[in-house]
Amino acid sequence: MNLHSAQFEMAAGVSSQLPASVLPEVAFSGRSNVGKSSLINRLLNRKALARTSATPGKTATINFYRLDTMRMVDLPGYGYAKVADKERRRWSELIEGYFDAERDLRLVLQLLDIRHAPSQDDRQMLDYMVERGIPFVVVLTKADKLNKTERAKRLAAFEEELADLEGITVIPFSATNGEGADTLREILVEVTEEDDSDE
Numbered sequence: 001m002n003l004h005s006a007q008f009e010m011a012a013g014v015s016s017q018l019p020a021s022v023l024p025e026v027a028f029s030g031r032s033n034v035g036k037s038s039l040i041n042r043l044l045n046r047k048a049l050a051r052t053s054a055t056p057g058k059t060a061t062i063n064f065y066r067l068d069t070m071r072m073v074d075l076p077g078y079g080y081a082k083v084a085d086k087e088r089r090r091w092s093e094l095i096e097g098y099f100d101a102e103r104d105l106r107l108v109l110q111l112l113d114i115r116h117a118p119s120q121d122d123r124q125m126l127d128y129m130v131e132r133g134i135p136f137v138v139v140l141t142k143a144d145k146l147n148k149t150e151r152a153k154r155l156a157a158f159e160e161e162l163a164d165l166e167g168i169t170v171i172p173f174s175a176t177n178g179e180g181a182d183t184l185r186e187i188l189v190e191v192t193e194e195d196d197s198d199e
Contacts, residue, residue, distance in 0.1 A: 001189050005068040006044045011061035014090065015097020019064060024104050024192040025071045029125060030111030032077030035141040038175035039111065040065065040072055043185060060091065062098055070106075070192035073098070079121035099132065106191040107135050109184070114140035114154055114172060117161050126165060137169045137187060138162070144174035 012018045028036040041049055049065065063074040075098065076091050099105075108129060112118055118126070129136050146154060155172070162168060169187075173180035 001070060001185070001192065002068045003044050006046065006049060006065055006072075008049060009064040009066040009071070011063050012094065013061045015094055015101070018062070018098060018101060021101070021103040023066070023069070023071045024106045025073050026106055026188055026192065027073040027075055027098070027108045028111065029075045029108050029136075030077060030141075031079040031113075031119060031121060034077065034111045034113050035175055036074055036077065036111055039109070039139065039141065039173065039184075040074060042175045042178060042181050043072075043188070060087070062094060070188065078125070079119055099128075099134065105134065107137060107187070109139050110136045111139045111141050112158075114143050114151070114158075115145055117157065126162075130165065135191075137171060137184075139180070139184065140170060140172045142174065143172040143179055144176045 010017075010019060028040060030036055041047060044065070060076055062076065065072040065074070075095055078091065078095075110122075110126060110129070112122055126136075126138075128134075140155075140158070143151065151172075155170075158170065162170070171180045171183055173184065
């Protein structure tokens, strides 16, 4: 995975615009403003390849970032209350259209804010992936926002909150100080380049 090869490829606003699946894909999922774009930028060592915004609900399209060996797929954030019903239905059609398509989806990075318990929308997304057999890793964003005691408390709480999800990988991450970035890069290489040894 050559990080320098990363470039914004395209944005899809409805499922009919989704590009053909020509590379292994890793999707980034989470609520509005949980830090998906910041995570993508940190993983790629780029400041602003994925556009970040303080305004929740800003990413209303599925954004594709192409690398030499894979695609990163930034899904629209969910759970933003101020979005009109029509727009919410469009998002739903778009995300379901993505997951329903025959794509080479290797992994979903499901982002949760480490400071808060998973929301109802987060649980729905996690349950959806379990039901569909979609492999995922939970990334706990904004890890730098908690002190040591608060962090230990929240990690223990997550163990209970996600207790019904057996054997999941949970990785604390900070876009500010880079915690967890190397581990996530290794996982991406592992899941997207695993076929190379078979050739």
